[in-house]
Amino acid sequence: MPEIQTHGTVTQASPLRVLCDGATVDSSAAVLNAATYALNQRVTITTRDPLVPLVIGAES
Amino acid sequence: MQSLTQAPRQNLTAAQVKSLITGSQVQITPGLELLDGNNNFVGDISSTLVSGTVERNCLAAIHGTCNLVLEGAVGWGVDRLRPFMVLSNGKISARFNLGVFVIQTPVANLAENPITYSVTGYDLLCFLDVPVGDTYAVTSGTTYFTAIQSIISALNIGSNLYLDGTLQSSTLPNDMVWALTPGSTTTWLDIINDLLGSINYRNLWADENGNFRSTPAVLPSTRAVEWILDTSDNTQNIVAPKRDVTSDVFDAHNWWRFVRTPMTTKPVEGAGIYTVQNTSTGRTSQTALGRTIKAPVQFLTAADQTSLTAQGNAIVAADQRVSRTFTISLDPLPVAGHLDIVQFKDNGSSDICQVDSWVTDLMGKSSQWILEAVNA
Numbered sequence: 552m553p554e555i556q557t558h559g560t561v562t563q564a565s566p567l568r569v570l571c572d573g574a575t576v577d578s579s580a581a582v583l584n585a586a587t588y589a590l591n592q593r594v595t596i597t598t599r600d601p602l603v604p605l606v607i608g609a610e611s
Numbered sequence: 612m613q614s615l616t617q618a619p620r621q622n623l624t625a626a627q628v629k630s631l632i633t634g635s636q637v638q639i640t641p642g643l644e645l646l647d648g649n650n651n652f653v654g655d656i657s658s659t660l661v662s663g664t665v666e667r668n669c670l671a672a673i674h675g676t677c678n679l680v681l682e683g684a685v686g687w688g689v690d691r692l693r694p695f696m697v698l699s700n701g702k703i704s705a706r707f708n709l710g711v712f713v714i715q716t717p718v719a720n721l722a723e724n725p726i727t728y729s730v731t732g733y734d735l736l737c738f739l740d741v742p743v744g745d746t747y748a749v750t751s752g753t754t755y756f757t758a759i760q761s762i763i764s765a766l767n768i769g770s771n772l773y774l775d776g777t778l779q780s781s782t783l784p785n786d787m788v789w790a791l792t793p794g795s796t797t798t799w800l801d802i803i804n805d806l807l808g809s810i811n812y813r814n815l816w817a818d819e820n821g822n823f824r825s826t827p828a829v830l831p832s833t834r835a836v837e838w839i840l841d842t843s844d845n846t847q848n849i850v851a852p853k854r855d856v857t858s859d860v861f862d863a864h865n866w867w868r869f870v871r872t873p874m875t876t877k878p879v880e881g882a883g884i885y886t887v888q889n890t891s892t893g894r895t896s897q898t899a900l901g902r903t904i905k906a907p908v909q910f911l912t913a914a915d916q917t918s919l920t921a922q923g924n925a926i927v928a929a930d931q932r933v934s935r936t937f938t939i940s941l942d943p944l945p946v947a948g949h950l951d952i953v954q955f956k957d958n959g960s961s962d963i964c965q966v967d968s969w970v971t972d973l974m975g976k977s978s979q980w981i982l983e984a985v986n987a
Contacts (some may be wrong), residue, residue, distance in 0.1 A: 555792040555794075571790050571792065572791075573791050573793075574746040574790070574791035575746075576746045576747065577746065578790065579750075579786045596790070598788075600790065600797060601788060601789055601912055602787070602788065604790045
């Protein structure tokens, strides 16, 4: 279960869903410390197949 | 292992089939069939078959391969070929299918007339061993069986899927996501095996007719023996005289810890953690080696603690049994299947073994088998 960091876009704020860059299919996602994100916000994601990806912060 | 009396030899008794396999006055005739995209018979092309072998490495990603020499071209990468053998003693004959393969790497020998093609084929898992190329998600509440069936149906491989029904109602407790990442090499086979592993089923395999199969993972030492190889039984022995046994206790583990993932609460022993110690059993135990040798802690995707324990036990069993392997040559045993269990009797000793790999020569020559002792 290697973890890889990548980038993505929020496709739904609550419950959180993200679209990894390059993908056409979004998925549910988890967050660190109950952070909240807005629709279309650019985010950094840690993937950890086959667990749901983890959003670790917003892109500045 | 294939049943002795399954189709296409269902008209024979088990004793008759066994007598053909172990008999001395038996003629072996190789054959080759062309199949369509649904594994249906198209034509017999046995006349183009010059020679060949069928191999199975049960521990590889794609288990089955064939190496054939053909006197004619087929649709490389598209057409499916099914090698088979017919064993006959002049009174009865039995046919054994040996797998369905897609030919991927033809090498044409232009110096020969007619031109011959040396080709390697892979079993139908090769259609699943391709990158997904996107994020793939299975939502909680979906049954594992439905998730696997959906993938195979969508890929239009044309093979039947036979899953043992024990856990057919089991559903995903959480979403499972294989996210697209830079350099992602996640394959459909990875996803299916992740799903199967979550419910402690064996990795998917393709059988002798190109059907996909999986069953619950059971410790090899507790499975029934499917064939007895007895070097002292001159009437039925098919083991060649040269045979080797390799013993290896280097870096043998005797402590294992498994952690279930995902967990919504802190994993503790018995609820999210499963630790195994081999203090006194066998030649790799803590007592026998005089020290504790820890295996790297493994994080396993498990539906529940039961699955974590079962997956952990399977890993421990696999880790322990690599201490002895037998490399032997066998006359053709065309009922060979996937991870078969055999009893190997040799020089007064008797071992229950899992077959890790085998080779069947279509012309009937003796070929190499590798057995792992599982009764350590």
